[in-house]
Amino acid sequence: MTNVERLQEAGLVQIHHPLTDDEIQSVNALSSAEIDALISVRAKLGDVFFQRKVQDGDSHRMGTVML
Amino acid sequence: MTTHSQRLRETVSLVRGRLNSLIHEVWFHPRLSELFPEFLFAMYGITVASAPAMRAAATRCSALAADDPLAAWLHRYYLEHAEEETGHEQWLLDDLASFGIPRDRVLQRLPYPGVAVLVGVQYYWMFHVHPIAYLGYIAVVEEPASMEFLETISRRTGISLSSMSGHVMHARLDPDHVAEFDAALDSLPLLQHHQDLISVSAIATVAHLENVFSDILEHFERISDSASAATIFTAPRIALASASREL
Numbered sequence: 001m002t003n004v005e006r007l008q009e010a011g012l013v014q015i016h017h018p019l020t021d022d023e024i025q026s027v028n029a030l031s032s033a034e035i036d037a038l039i040s041v042r043a044k045l046g047d048v049f050f051q052r053k054v055q056d057g058d059s060h061r062m063g064t065v066m067l
Numbered sequence: 068m069t070t071h072s073q074r075l076r077e078t079v080s081l082v083r084g085r086l087n088s089l090i091h092e093v094w095f096h097p098r099l100s101e102l103f104p105e106f107l108f109a110m111y112g113i114t115v116a117s118a119p120a121m122r123a124a125a126t127r128c129s130a131l132a133a134d135d136p137l138a139a140w141l142h143r144y145y146l147e148h149a150e151e152e153t154g155h156e157q158w159l160l161d162d163l164a165s166f167g168i169p170r171d172r173v174l175q176r177l178p179y180p181g182v183a184v185l186v187g188v189q190y191y192w193m194f195h196v197h198p199i200a201y202l203g204y205i206a207v208v209e210e211p212a213s214m215e216f217l218e219t220i221s222r223r224t225g226i227s228l229s230s231m232s233g234h235v236m237h238a239r240l241d242p243d244h245v246a247e248f249d250a251a252l253d254s255l256p257l258l259q260h261h262q263d264l265i266s267v268s269a270i271a272t273v274a275h276l277e278n279v280f281s282d283i284l285e286h287f288e289r290i291s292d293s294a295s296a297a298t299i300f301t302a303p304r305i306a307l308a309s310a311s312r313e314l
Contacts (some may be wrong), residue, residue, distance in 0.1 A: 033263040041274035065210035
């Protein structure tokens with residue numbers, strides 16, 4: 001079973017919001033520990049859906065926290 | 068060849084879409100000028116914990132130094148970084164004061180449980196697994212906004228830059244932080260289990276930060292509930308006009 005299939009089985013990849021080819025490549029490069037972590041925290045995968053609200057480039061300019 | 072930092076950033080980018088969206092919701096909230104103190108309060112809770120957590124990680128590195136080739140480097144890195152971060156929470160207290168929220172009221176209020184979770188899991192990893200885990204936290208959390216972005220927000224909302232001194236100081240002092248962190252990470256002779264731990268820590272940090280930003284927005288929504296509103300920091304519009312401290 002590929003990493004993507006594991007995440008699909010865990011319900012983390014939505015049928016209506018499939019991963020991009022680059023995302024699939026990144027997911028399949030992850031280790032088993034990393035996949036377990038994604039499943040454990042019920043990570044919301046895939047940038048396309050969420051990025052609809054975020055204008056291009058804003059995610060970098062607005063930062064995360066500060067520190 | 069993919070470097071440690073490239074791989075870490077790719078992994079984080081896979082999972083941080085929702086976090087980006089929540090951060091965007093806060094910064095572009097139609098009532099940001101009222102919401103901002105609540106945002107500052109959450110940031111205060113995170114910031115006040117940074118230098119102590121780094122010193123704790125350094126202490127743990129000292130205990131591992133005899134048997135761990137990474138411990139000496141990490142010990143030095145965490146101590147230097149803790150020194151840089153020390154006192155930064157004061158900027159946030161000053162910012163909150165500029166909105167009319169006195170320091171003692173901030174200190175009396177319990178931090179969000181989500182902030183405690185965000186920081187607390189790092190203590191578990193550093194003391195019970197390996198202190199390199201904290202690098203995953205730093206990779207996600209330490210990414211200051213740009214000055215251009217803060218100036219745009221200030222013009223749009225009327226919040227003065229002097230009331231965003233915590234954000235402004237980081238934007239000015241540390242614009243190259245991400246590149247410097249990535250270069251440091253790439254200089255380390257990491258084994259697979261180190262990479263996994265850093266990555267797992269980063270993934271968890273994204274998930275816990277989502278909860279913190281959700282809390283900020285949800286707390287603010289409770290303003291309409293008078294029973295809950297007393298526990299929330301909001302800015303009356305009049306406070307904005309008087310917030311004119313110079314940096």
